[in-house]
Amino acid sequence: MVVTAATSAFFPAAASSSPASSVKTSMMLGGGSDNLDVRGIRSKSASSGGGLQVKVNAQAPSKNSVTTVGLSEMPSSSPRTFINQLPDWSVLLAAITTIFLAAEKQWTLLDWKPRRPEMLTDPFGLGRIVQDGLVFRQNFSIRSYEIGADRTASIETLMNHLQETALNHVRSAGLLGDGFGSTPEMSRMNLIWVVARMQVLVDRYPTWSDVVQVDTWVSASGKNGMRRDWRVRDCKTGETLTRATSVWVMMNKRTRKLSKIPKEVREEIEPYFMDCSPILDEDSRKLPKLDESTADCVRTGLTPRWNDLDVNQHVNNVKYIGWIFESAPAWILESHELSAMTLEYRRECDRDSVLQSLTAVSGDGADDLLDVSSVECKHLLRLENGAEIVRGRTEWRPKYINNFGNMGQIPAESAQVSTRALPGEVSQLPV
Numbered sequence: 001m002v003v004t005a006a007t008s009a010f011f012p013a014a015a016s017s018s019p020a021s022s023v024k025t026s027m028m029l030g031g032g033s034d035n036l037d038v039r040g041i042r043s044k045s046a047s048s049g050g051g052l053q054v055k056v057n058a059q060a061p062s063k064n065s066v067t068t069v070g071l072s073e074m075p076s077s078s079p080r081t082f083i084n085q086l087p088d089w090s091v092l093l094a095a096i097t098t099i100f101l102a103a104e105k106q107w108t109l110l111d112w113k114p115r116r117p118e119m120l121t122d123p124f125g126l127g128r129i130v131q132d133g134l135v136f137r138q139n140f141s142i143r144s145y146e147i148g149a150d151r152t153a154s155i156e157t158l159m160n161h162l163q164e165t166a167l168n169h170v171r172s173a174g175l176l177g178d179g180f181g182s183t184p185e186m187s188r189m190n191l192i193w194v195v196a197r198m199q200v201l202v203d204r205y206p207t208w209s210d211v212v213q214v215d216t217w218v219s220a221s222g223k224n225g226m227r228r229d230w231r232v233r234d235c236k237t238g239e240t241l242t243r244a245t246s247v248w249v250m251m252n253k254r255t256r257k258l259s260k261i262p263k264e265v266r267e268e269i270e271p272y273f274m275d276c277s278p279i280l281d282e283d284s285r286k287l288p289k290l291d292e293s294t295a296d297c298v299r300t301g302l303t304p305r306w307n308d309l310d311v312n313q314h315v316n317n318v319k320y321i322g323w324i325f326e327s328a329p330a331w332i333l334e335s336h337e338l339s340a341m342t343l344e345y346r347r348e349c350d351r352d353s354v355l356q357s358l359t360a361v362s363g364d365g366a367d368d369l370l371d372v373s374s375v376e377c378k379h380l381l382r383l384e385n386g387a388e389i390v391r392g393r394t395e396w397r398p399k400y401i402n403n404f405g406n407m408g409q410i411p412a413e414s415a416q417v418s419t420r421a422l423p424g425e426v427s428q429l430p431v
Helices: 002-010 087-108 157-170 185-188 262-274 317-325 330-335 414-418
Strands: 066-069 072-075 128-130 137-143 191-202 211-221 225-234 240-252 297-302 336-345 356-363 375-383 388-398
Touching: 137 157, 137 262, 157 191, 157 211, 157 297, 157 317, 157 356, 185 191, 185 262, 211 262, 317 336, 317 356, 330 336, 356 414
Parallel strands: none
Antiparallel strands: 066 072, 128 137, 137 211, 191 240, 191 336, 211 225, 225 240, 297 356, 336 388, 356 375, 375 388
């Protein structure tokens, strides 16, 4: 539309386009000049020769008619000169201004580049394959609904990011079948991946609007397992925030029993294995079994909701973490933050399961809230009939180390809670 307006300024519509100025002309075949009578009468040649005479029909314009030249009105009697055909310069200037404004608007629409430097890499969070096709990288922006009372991302948020990148890695590699992270061959054989062990180390928690970069890769773990590692960095500073490693095994989706890795499946996944050591040294300490006599806190009556199930119809492993913390003493949750976690998954639970959560507290800081030493907890999640679901160990550091800056800024309510729920007491946390 802009080009059309500009063109019309330089090439105005000719007078012949108007019905009043249309002329049917027959050329004189012969010498001499042509005399046209606008009244439509017969014209004779000026020459005395016997040239062929033709009728010239012209429609005479009215007396008051004007001929449009460019964008201005000129009398029809005015001579057609070059000056008269020039456009009105004010209109020309307006056309040029319109062109520049339209171009500026288009450039503004295309200028979608984010202003924050930490968003320049993968701004849409779609993820991509890097490092010779063996590492998958994806960015996440920490949303307001992903932070907790400490104004930092919860451990469940970080675990969900790890799980999301694992699935997107499989999809980006073209190996996603029908199951939850299953390859096409696994889907054909009714096999699914289940996590057997998870180890996480958190150096610092991101907060609202922070952008984190998650890298993940896979390696072999023995003959019938796969190891998956993660590294979480702050996109702005490059600081490593979290490291995690895990071991996965295969389960038959129908029989719910563990399975060896078939040859066809191994051929699918082996090209993506990295030959490297785990990102974390394995915590080889044995995880003890707890019961009512050895646990400090017990929570009973935990039941899965429909939204806790994944597409494989069992409870998602991230949900277990929330159930484990249901039996953690309140004074630890309010005054400390999780710094390390090791989980061993023993069996799955379904929608009709009823669970119990048990926690035992140990560590130098358990008796003194202001002690800078970490607190260690042992956990057990089990069914009411005693069958074990998850064994775990967690380490906690005082929150003021990272969040408050000095000891004088610890919330007063945290100190009050520590006198109500000391280790060694069996407590029933409120529902």
